[in-house]
Amino acid sequence: MITAVNRPAALHINLAAIKENTRQAKAHLKPGQKLFCVVKANAYGHGAARLAPVMEEAGADGFCVAMLDEGLELRRAQIVKPILVLGLQPAEEAALAAANDISLPVSSLDWLKEAEKVLRKEGLQLKIHLAIDSGMGRIGFSEDEDFKAVNEYLQGNDAFFVEGMFTHFASADSADSSYFDYQVKRFKHMESLLTVKPKWIHVDNTAASLFDKDVASDIVRFGIGLYGLNPSSAPGSQDLEPAFALKPAMSFVSELTYVKQIHKGYGVGYGSTHIAEEDEWIGTVPVGYADGWIRKFQGFKVKVVDTYCPIVGRVCMDQFMVLLPKEVPAGTPVELISADPAAPNSLRRAADWLDTIHYEVACQFNDRLDRIYDNE
């Protein structure tokens, strides 16, 4: 996909905010804990290769990604700190991971056997993290017998270095901690079955760290908070108070490319879902659903100078229209998303509008949008 650098529409990423959030996350760790910055999905849409060195400088001890290719991107960006892939990879990729010193998660004995063949052929050793499903219902061991068999298999097996054992919480962002406590108990039980001692035992994500859930975790896998977003953010719900102030890093700005007056009865957009009730000033913004600015944004208010103006008519593939309170010139700036967490067009409020979470909104802005990095 071509990144459109020659149009007046871009995501702005405030590097000072990324640095500040990373520093604060690091300062909040318990003694001995390591900060692994989660930069999967292009750093939640913020730009992984650009941000990883910034996070490194601000205190990152390592990085987590979702898949091997994302880890390779970081290595190409000269990142030498540990990189852990969080999702399962095909066993044939074990050699590529090992050759690039990238750690992979393990969820089954069969996978280990397949990976061992590949590794022996190349004379490589792979760093692995044993994934435990303690109640998330996705990857990881959950049966005692399976886990004991893996423990057995790994005894003295030099094709693997057991770097970690980890689990992931389903509800660390919730005020009710009963399911969280259940998961901790399940995880501790699985840990007790292990005689191979992993270097790092880790469970914390942003929420567990920020809301001070008291669990031992050698690594904190800190994701959403680095981008200044509160992990506790279900649509319409009251957010839990984080341990330190988070600074959103992403804003989205464009400008009006065209402004015109329409008269009563005139339609706007596909299907003419907006009909002028009187004479109206309509501005066109050169952003559309092909950028990830989806059709559900119809009705959401974006900021034109200092007025929040509703999106009228359907969002088109590459453009949308706003209802202006008065005539303004083409070229007038439009703020689609504000980095101010209190603004009505913050990422959090946009997620509310779309009935989703800001994680998803940040990720849906795609590569056609240029990302501009400010405040180096």
Ligand SMILES: *Cc1c(COP(=O)(O)O)cnc(C)c1O
């Ligand atoms: C995405 C992810 C994280 C980071 O979660 P945040 O809520 O963004 O902090 C941590 N661990 C695992 C396994 C993940 O998939």
